[in-house]
Amino acid sequence: MSNLFPTYNKKTINFQNGKGTYLYDAENKKYLDFLSGIAVCNLGHCHPKIVDALQKQVESIWHVSNLFTIHKQEELADLLVKSFNDGLVFFCNSGTEANEAAIKLARKHSGKFHFISFKQSFHGRTFGSMAATGQSKIHEGYGEMLSGFTYVPYNDLNALMDEINENTGAIILEVIQGEGGVIVGNNDFFEGIQALCKKHELLLIVDEVQTGVGRTGTMFAYEQTPLNPDIITLAKGLGNGFPVGAMIGKKKFATTFSTGAHGSTFGGNYLAMSAAFETINMINDLTFLESVKEKGEYLFNKLNEMKIEFPQITEIRGKGLMVGIELNNPVEKLVELLLDNGLIVGTAGANVLRLLPPLNLSYKEIDEAISIIKKAFSFYFLDSKVH
Structure with a gap:
């Protein structure tokens, strides 16, 4: 009997080792990993440069708190804002935390508490990020959500326009809704959103937790759209498996998130910064x-x-x-x-x-995956007569 809460429907496989695009279980069976820890290990498992950086960091210093200067935070922030001009960075530990920070920042800066999100979106599982999530199954059983969120159909500009009022402060969206079904936003929709943000002086938050760090072929997915976000959030691939998240906002927010306005005990610690710096340095190329x-x-x-x-x-x-x-x-x-x-x-x-899959996989590994998918589909749909 496990002493863990049964919050996950876990498979019985127990992975022991990982190298590149492959994982190995306790019986040394080899698996081609086309999930990457859910878009986390963007450079594959145990990338030698990240392993080396963490080993060196482990032997020197781990944690001192954000009451002191951590130079690696400054170095990583410099890398991140190259792809987000005029930006400031807040480091945390996860995508949920990054979205909580974004919601707090947008509320405090705008002074307005009505936000618009989208049906089938996913932004996290703490109360603020859960309230921003447009899926009833995420809300069920927890009572009243954080107030102020309205959910409209994705890619439906008219529905969005109908919900904007004088109390609306921000729009939060994913460029591609990952948990919602890999639903891609279209550029006409994004152009309309950007125009509405300008017209009504709304803040735009883009959740890049799953789409960011090179996953779609640019550092951030919004770079392939007409969107010009005020705030973006990152996590997952940022540390290639080491827990780290970040919120990046424009410099105009500096006086809103001033001393004492927000914090994170572990956010931006030496180990996380070492892993993330090496990851971003390789991917943002x-x-x-x-x-x-x-x-x-x-x-x-x-x-x-x-x-x-x-x-x-x-x-x-x-x-x-x-x-x-x-x-x-x-x-x-x-x-x-x-x-x-x-x-x-x-x-x-x-x-x-x-x-x-990991972003640095080979074409041979893509072919291997296609071969396995074809074999499984043939058995499932043809041999077993499933329709």
């Missing part, structure tokens, strides 16, 4: 990011070829190496079948397989 786009295109092409053989695939969507495969029936058993065949994938709703 034009050649590397271009390779993510090229590999993403290769993967999309391979998957789209499969649609001819498997009409059960209704849509392939996403961007870069964030991919959703929507099927016309539930995917839970397919996930298990793929796992049995040595491929780890995720889901995004009942009918969507989600692929989030």
Whole structure:
């Protein structure tokens, strides 16, 4: 009997080692990891540069608190604001914390407490970020949510316009709704949002927790859109597996988040900064990011070829190496079948397989994944006569 709360439906596999795009269980069975800890290990498992940086840091100093200067915070912040001009950074430990900070900052700065979010969005599981999440299943059983949030259909500009009033202070969105089904926002929608923010003096928060750190082929996904956010949030891939989050806001917010306005005991500690600095230093490179786009295109092409053989695939969507495969029936058993065949994938709703491989994977590894997917689909849809 486990002494853990049963908050996760855990598989019995116990991974012992990881290297690059592969994981190895207690029986030394090899798995191709196309989930990356849910978009976390963007440079694969145990990247030597990150391992080296952490080993050196462990032997020197771990924690002193944010009452003292930590130079690595300054160095990492300098790297991050290269892709977010005119920015200031607050470091925390997770995406939920980053979104909580963003909500607090936007409320305090605007003095308004009505925010607009989107149906099927996901922003976290603490009360502020949970209230920002447009999924009733996340809210169920917890009583009254933090007030002030309205949810409108994604990619529906008219619905959004109808909800703006004199008390509206901000809009929060994901460029691609990850947990909601890998739903990609269209640029007409984003152009409209940007125009509305300007017209009504609304703050724009872009949640880049899953889409950021190179996942879509640019450092931040919003860079491929007409959006000009006031605040963005990061986590997941930021530390390549080491817990770290960040909120980046424009310098105009400096007087809003002044001394004592917000804090984090562990945020920005030496170990997290060492892991994140090495990660960002490698990913925030034009050649590397271009390779993510090229590999993403290769993967999309391979998957789209499969649609001819498997009409059960209704849509392939996403961007870069964030991919959703929507099927016309539930995917839970397919996930298990793929796992049995040595491929780890995720889901995004009942009918969507989600692929989030490391960004530095090889074309050979993409081909290997496609081969496993074809084999599993053939058995599931053809041999077993599932329709």
